[in-house]
Amino acid sequence: MASGESGGSAGDYISHHLVNNTQELVEGSSFWTINADSVFYTILLAVIYLLFFRSVAKKATSGVPSKTQNFVEMILGFVNTQVNDVFTGSSKLVAPMALSIFIWVWLMNFMDLMPIDLIPWLGTLMGIEYMKIVPSTDLNIVFGMSFGVMLLVFYYSFTVKKPTILGYLREFVTHPFAAKGWLGKILLAGPNLFLNLVETLAKPVSLSLRLFGNMYAGELIFILIAVLTVNYTFSDFFTAGGIMVSVMQFILAFVWAVFHILIITLQAYIFMMLSVVYMNMAHETHEDH
């Protein structure tokens, strides 16, 4: 895990690894900028996921499945069980959404296990100075997905539940505190609205920041492990201290990577389950108060 560039300080190395490769769409606008590396890898991983699953789906047989189909069916069956356990309504959307999130987020997280400088080093050979290869350590990516989930929740609320818009808005001011008389209703409207707004906002923020925080921290630890030998020249690796540090670095990176396999799977799973839970909450009506 030695870095390709020598001579820079550890601080430079770390901050270098935490910067996205940005491309401005509109000159001078900080919003109309895209993180080219995140977008590239997120789409690449989406395409890998879709192509792989589509190829299995095309060859899917109800007879004896191939090993690949078996593997895919295992994942599908797992996701299907989880969704059926949590989601009480019936929707053609929720289970595919859960599967997409689970696999896609897992793949994004998996990029964290790639040797930290390998792909960026290949990038420098092609003239790309720096890039972050783990899309889920980019706030834009995680927020993009959690807002996507929230939009689906709203979409689901309006298409499947078919409430009137007025009825939907009324839920904001009549819950969680309900009153019988009109005076109580008016008095409670303010607190209810406040609580509901917080709740509505907290959902996507907690959903995305949980994933982001875990992945960012994991990535940072990989970077810190990599920093151990950041200024080594080739001959440094063959001094007594160099060998010791290298071995330690290898063990640390290995242990953390093994541990991280658990984390990336867990985080992908949590993101999936919370999305399904939010969809289910949209499904449940509050009319029983």
Added chain:
Amino acid sequence: MSINATLIIQMLVFFAVIWITMKYIWPVILGAMQEREQKIADGLAAGDRAEKELDRAKAKVDTLIIEAKEQAGQIKDQANQVANKVKDQAKSDALAEKERQLAAAEAEIEQQVNRAREQLRQQVSALAVAGAEKLISKEVDAKKHAQLLDELIAEI
């Protein structure tokens, strides 16, 4: 690290991925899985049915075997009876034949005896006539006295 247009792109890609999954991946694979489940269920049901039928067939075979054994026993008994009858018949036939032949032989013997007796009687009568001729030295007209002689013979 700031929020920028990447978020919008990611959201759009997110929807696209879900849409493709919903349209082209999930139903296909899940359909295959459910179809297989159905097949397995059908296969198991068919297995159960076949097992039951096998049991029924076995029971039927058992009853058939018992019936066949009974019939075989009956046939054997009948055959034995017929055989005995034939044997008895043959025995009685043989006995009758023996009686018949015995009777024939006895009749033959009787006849022979009678014939021999007749000859003997004739010879005796001839002798008697000859003796009488000699005794009375006078020829007896054989023809005249044939009647008398015959009576004599019959008396002997």
